[in-house]
Amino acid sequence: MTDTNSQLEKAFDIIQINPEKSLANFDEILENNSKNVEAMNGKASAYMKLNQINEAEEIFDKSIEIKPTPTALINKGIIAKKRQDYESALNFFNQTNKLNPRMKNITCILKNEVFDCIDLEDDNSELTLFNKEVNLLIKKGLEYKKENKYWDSLECYESAIQKDENASQYLDSLIHEINIIIENKFLFKRPEYDDTQISRLRIEGLQKLLLEANPYEALTYFNRVLKIDNQDIDTLNYKAIILFNQNKCNQSIKYFDKCLRIDENYHYALFNKSLVLLRIKRFKEAVFCFEKLLNNPESYSITKKYDTEDIKKINQINMG
Structure with a gap:
């Protein structure tokens, strides 16, 4: 194990117990290599744990410029969700899937949390990615979801995808959730x-x-x-x-x-x-x-x- 790997392992161990203390460990690594993406993501994750979102986002952005990673993209999605920028959140989670399809189970949960945040009572609460007809189908599907009417919900999502194929990558998590309901039966x-x-x-x-x-x-x-x-x-x-x-x-x-x-x-x-x-x-x-x-x-x-x-x-x- 190289010295850098040993330092990273130590820093990631500390982050769980004392994220503030771990910042110094990540800084030490970055002094020797300012473009060490793993250390950058670690430092940003420490800031996330300290709820210093702006500092975390700035580092994740720099990290993504050097090399996009699932860690940085997922955290960018979480930050966007915190700021109620739901479309950006969904886009970051989709980018994560493209980079590493094995992350799909995690991103499905995160994407569904984003959909749960959409205000169904607000007529102006729409995803600008889609036209009005597709938005209405998505919102209707989410309403059915809250009522546990999963077959009706599925019908709405699949109709939305028929109207706009681009909706598939955004609604896959909601459809996956219904598949799990069926599988559990x-x-x-x-x-x-x-x-x-x-x-x-x-x-x-x-x-x-x-x-x-x-x-x-x-x-x-x-x-x-x-x-x-x-x-x-x-x-x-x-x-x-x-x-x-x-x-x-x-x-x-x-x-x-x-x-x-x-x-x-x-x-x-x-x-x-x-x-x-x-x-x-x-x-x-x-x-x-x-x-x-x-x-x-x-x-x-x-x-x-x-x-x-x-x-x-x-x-x-x-x-x-």
Whole structure:
């Protein structure tokens, strides 16, 4: 480890305990190299912790001029949000995504916090990035969001994107939030442990998925199960859920269908498939899954899992 790296590590350790004291450590590094971006971002972050926003912003700006980094861009977005400059905040978070797509989970949360700040009662509160029609759709979607009407909210966001493709990069966080709501409703059978390789792999995969929120690693375990037994119906259902998590809706449906070819009344797959079909607007097929569950007395405990918004959406389709 170089002296500079050692100094940086020490400064970042101190910043958590005593941000004011850490400023001297970052200054020492910057005396030797005034363009050390990591030290600049560290010093600016210390100022953020001290709530000295102007000082922090000035350093982040200089840092970005030398080399844009996710740290600087995210903090610039946070500063813009504090100043109620919501469009700039969204733009900085979008720039972060372009620079490092792996930051998307973090920027989605931050972008949604920005949307939560928009005054829906104020007719003059609009994003100048979009025309009046798109703004109305976005605001209507946000109103539905506050009322937990997520299907109606989704309809507004997707209509806004149809009107203006540029809206996609701004509304992706709101759509991602709805996808998470849908994903959290998915049903699956919890495996019972027995001393077999398949059982161990299933349980380890679910631990990765549910406890560690690591769907990519979970998928490697489920794929190993399916190499041993490609007809393992519960694991096919787990894999379909992960494919939805990865925005691969058509592949997700393909794996739910594999479950249903093994057992046409496998209610976990019927329920989950109906939600994915609703999500991608294949409404008639979604209603078919719903009615198949409804007409099976053994599935009563499953149909109760549909919430009010799901039933409302299905009724709208039937009435249409």
